[in-house]
Each structure stands twice: as C-alpha cells, then as structure tokens.
Amino acid sequence: MKKATIADVAEAAGVSTYTVSRALRGLKHVNEETRKKVLEAAKKLNYSASPTAAALATGRTNRIALLVRENLSGWFTGEITEGIYDTLFPQEYDLILYRAGNENERSEFFRRRRANQNADALIISGFGPNEEERDALAKLDMPIVSINASHAEYAHASVSIHDIAGEESAVRYLAALGHTRFAYIGRANRTYTWGDDERLLGYQNAVSELHLNNRGTFELNEESAENMRSIIAEIIAMPDPPTALCIWSDTYALKAVHELRRMGIRCPEDISVIGFDGQPAALDAGLSTVQQPAREIGAQAAQIALDLFNKKDVTENHLILPTRVIPLDTTSTCLPPTR
Amino acid sequence: MKKATIADVAEAAGVSTYTVSRALRGLKHVNEETRKKVLEAAKKLNYSASPTAAALATGRTNRIALLVRENLSGWFTGEITEGIYDTLFPQEYDLILYRAGNENERSEFFRRRRANQNADALIISGFGPNEEERDALAKLDMPIVSINASHAEYAHASVSIHDIAGEESAVRYLAALGHTRFAYIGRANRTYTWGDDERLLGYQNAVSELHLNNRGTFELNEESAENMRSIIAEIIAMPDPPTALCIWSDTYALKAVHELRRMGIRCPEDISVIGFDGQPAALDAGLSTVQQPAREIGAQAAQIALDLFNKKDVTENHLILPTRVIPLDTTSTCLPPTR
C-alpha cells in the first residue's frame, strides 16, 4: 500500500489540504468538527506528514547538528548530548551527529559541507578548527554555537566553563583544609586543538595569591601509566613532598591515585588529590573533583542555537556556567605526617 | 545574500539544471568541459545542494535513526554509535538520535511517530517495546534492525551477541585455570525491558557440564554498593567459598572487586573475578571480562539497515557476533589457600 499523502487525507475527510495541514498541526481557524473528521481520516490512512516536504516548504529542517572532535563515545560528548536532547525533543527538534575524527572525516565534513542546509544550527564541541576550517564554517550560513571554546570567533555564541576559576576553587578548597604544599599535574600543550592549559593558570594564580608553597608543576605528555608513574615517583621522593595534588582531569587524577596507592602512599591520609571534570565514572570511584555541568552546558547550547535560528533576542551570547568543587574520598584535612 | 539554488548555478554556467545536478553529483553523461564550468559556477556562488529538496525528489532521506533506551551517554550507546557512524559517514548517510527515556519520551516517539519518514531505517538498541509500541513500530514502514535483542519479531533484522555462549566461555576459561568452586552474581530480572538473564543460563550450563561446584547464584536487586556488599560478605563467609566469581556485567564486577578488596580479600590471589561486556573503562581498570564487540555490532547493524532499505539481498538477517574472553588482572590460576 502506497504511503498516504496529505491529499489522500483531504479527500477522505472531504476537505482541502490546507485544512488537513492546519488540523493536524493543531493550528487555529479550524472548526472542531472538521478537525475531528481530519484526525479520523488520518488515523485510518495511517498518515503522518513527511518532515522532508514540510522542511522544504517552510525552510526549517527542525534539526540541530552536533559536531564533536575525535569520538562520539567519550563521557563529555555523552553528557552534552543528553543535555542537547533534553531541550530539543520537547520542541520537536531532532539531533543529528557529526564526528570530525581523522583527517579524512574533518575534510569531508568541511569541504563537502555535510551539515549545510541539513540542520538549522550547528553546535561544535571540543573543537579547534584551523584557518581553512574556520572559512568553511563561516560559509555555512547557519548559527554556530561552540561549547567550551569561548575564544571561538567563528561561533555566534558559546557556552563554556571558566577553567581558571574552576582550578582556583580547587586550590582554595584544599588550602581551607589546611594544606600548604601543593603540586599540579597538567596535560602537555597541544596548541592546535586546545590552546593553553588554563587550569594550570588557575592553579598558579591561587597558589601565589594564597602564598602557598608550589612544589612543582608537571606535564603528562602521554596518557600512559608509565609517564604518570614517573611523575608520581618524583613527587613522593621530594624532601618536602606536597600534601595536595591538583590534577588537570579526572582521568589523570584517577591514574595518579592508582599509582600513589600502588607505591604505598595513602590517599587522602598522606596526600589529597583533586581532579577536574566531574565525569560520572570518577564520581562513582569517589574522586574529589571540580565538576563542570556538562549536561547543562549541552542544554543551554541547544536553546541558544534554537533562539539564534529563530532570530530571538539572545541576551547572553557567551554563557559561562559555574563549576563546583565536589569533595569526595580523595581529599581530607591536612594531617601531621605519620610516616 | 540569498542562498544560491541550482537554478542560479545553471544560469551562471549557461546550462540546464539537469546538467548541474549531474555534474555536481559526479554522474556520467556530462562533458568534462561542461562539468568544469558548473563546478566553477557553484564554487563562485557558494552553492551546495539542499538535502531536503533532494530527499523529497528521490524519496530517500540519507539518514538512519538510532533509538536507544534510557540514556544516550552510556558506554554501550557510545560504542555502537561510533560503529554506526563508521559505516554511515563514508556512504554519505547521516545519523539521527532518539532516546526513549521516561514514559513521556517513549509515547511521544511512538505515538507521534517521530522517526517516520525522517530516516530510511531505524536501529533499536537495548529496547523491549511493549505491545502498543510494537504495533507502532510495525506501522513505521521502514526497515528496523534491533541490537542485542535477537527474539525481536518486530525487527526485520538483528545483530546480537550470544550471551549464553559468552558466559560459558568465561566459566571454561576459569575452569582451565584450575578453579572448581564457582559463584555467579547476576542482575535482578526486569522482564519488561530485558527478559531472562541469559548469562546466568550460560553459567549454569557450563558449571554442570564441567561438573564444577556451584556455590551459589546471587541477584543484585539495586545497583547500590550496599547490596553488593552484603552479597560479597555472604560469599566470603561460606565454609568453602568459591575461588571464581562470574558476574553479569563489568559495572557489577568492578563493584564486587572493590568490595572484596575492602574486606581484605585479595583479587585475584584469593578469588578470581570475571565480568562481562568489555567496556573500555573496565578494561582500563584491568578487569578480566568477556568482551562483546560493541562497535562492530553498531557497524554491522548500520550496514544491514542500509542494505535492507536498498532492497539488497541481506544474506544473514540475524547476525550473531562472537564474544571473547579478555584475561586481565582480576583472574589467575587457582592457588592453594594461604589464609
């Protein structure tokens, strides 16, 4: 049986397609009686409108595209996707996913402009486009909202956290617990994709402001356990080792805790460790951390994308969402050494 | 500047829209010279074809929908999404996401038929539709491929793992290491969404086949640490406690290991623990497990969905993908007790 069209429904109900269209979408100017007839006819014919035809007629696709870097399966992507979905679905919007993983995918996406006219707006996450890609984005003529990249001139709006302030709050929290000797483990600088390590800046700010003793800042070049092991070994071998360790991410922090314990250092009794991100798995594992509201970030980004497309006044184009220290099991008050 | 249409390009290049259409899609029957002219004109006008208009004209949306239960951010959804994307993107197909979380979202999706005519095929994961929902699915008139639900009559094809065989292989592996006293911790039966615990069946099969000593099978009602704690306490308090523990999922297994260690039981020295799933975080944590090829499952499901839509011969409508025992740090040969 051929799929029913709006004309079939109109015929069955004895009205015009105009009336069917309005009746089904619940618009005004349709007699209640007529509406009932239409609904019945539609149900009988198993009719549902073609979003494609509607999109062509109205000029809106009712879709938002999300472009993420590297992978679709990371915790952050998962959380923002939930948030985006939370705001999109009730407004009858769909979510379409794009990944810019390897070189090939990136250039395919940008050169072929895969998202163009395929969605009403584009949300970009974790992405540092190069010059050529920025040009391509500019030619996309759709609103672009970037996530956690506040300096993104190519975007019409952004939703981010304040990395500097977040890390400062971690240091403050630990200082309030009586810690005075600190160290920081950050990521190696990958200018192309991320820019500077702002969390390191936050650490440095707070340490100097509070007159704390910075016992060193380290950089994890590879995400290998080996590298973390040597950093931890170096830290605990210091004459006056730090009692508080601030770490760039939860993933790194979890590794650090693992290495500490394996070397017989108790955490938090001997050394407090705080991560950054608040990813669910880390919270499950009891890691103290600075949480970023990932789901909320997604939800807000989606709403802004929608507002931008609908030319609504977006009062705040560059939203900064607050981070929050979550004290769990890897931090405690600074105890006098017992070793 | 108004968005350029195919007519604009045709005019600029001095040809008909037919020629533009064929030239841009790289089809035959276009003179090389003409093609060049068209490409130039398109570039100058910053033209890219409207997927919506193309979809309406061709009757194909070039989109595949994925419907998942509960959340978009779980590891399994993440992995299959990657796999689906792997096969879709090179074939110029897009991926659109649907979540059937709470009651409201479920009924919205099914009653309003949100995916209808919005994608060429639907992939369903982790889902147990009720009767009403099955009816709705049947009326969707698009190919439906289910993931890890082989008994899904509403689906035209499925890609799954063999849970029974997978758990059997876990028992065999541990038996080969010399273990003879076993126990199993499974999930509480949630008939509606999952059906029976087939992994439990696999455990029972193998234990009886190999004449092993089943010291008990347990059920985790809540995913709370409390409940796992009492189960573990019960197990280690047995007169002849098991030396091998097979657990329904990696998530549960990780909790079990945590509880064991906290109670002073060494793992794997005192007791071997094996999970199920092979989720990345568990592998990172060194959990021995039975891995399901989640990404591959997604990739295959997407290809089948495409083939079904294109009416290609799908040789195997109900694919079973192999699981694999991954021996990591939580299992070892059965040692004589030293406690």
Added chain:
DNA sequence: CTGAAAGCGCTTACAG
C-alpha cells in the same frame, strides 16, 4: 551530451 517540464509532499499568502 543536454534541455524543458513534471513531480516529490508539504505550507501559506491570497481570496472568498
């Protein structure tokens, strides 16, 4: 190799 024209299935000003 190329063109003129119909058609995909909706929405929406314009009339009545």
Added chain:
DNA sequence: CTGAAAGCGCTTACAG
C-alpha cells in the same frame, strides 16, 4: 472557517 494554487529546490523519465 475553508479552498485553489503557487512555491520550496531538487531529480528524472522523456525527448532530441
């Protein structure tokens, strides 16, 4: 409150 008709921007049999 309802209708007839144009239009959205493509693709594609049918001719030439």
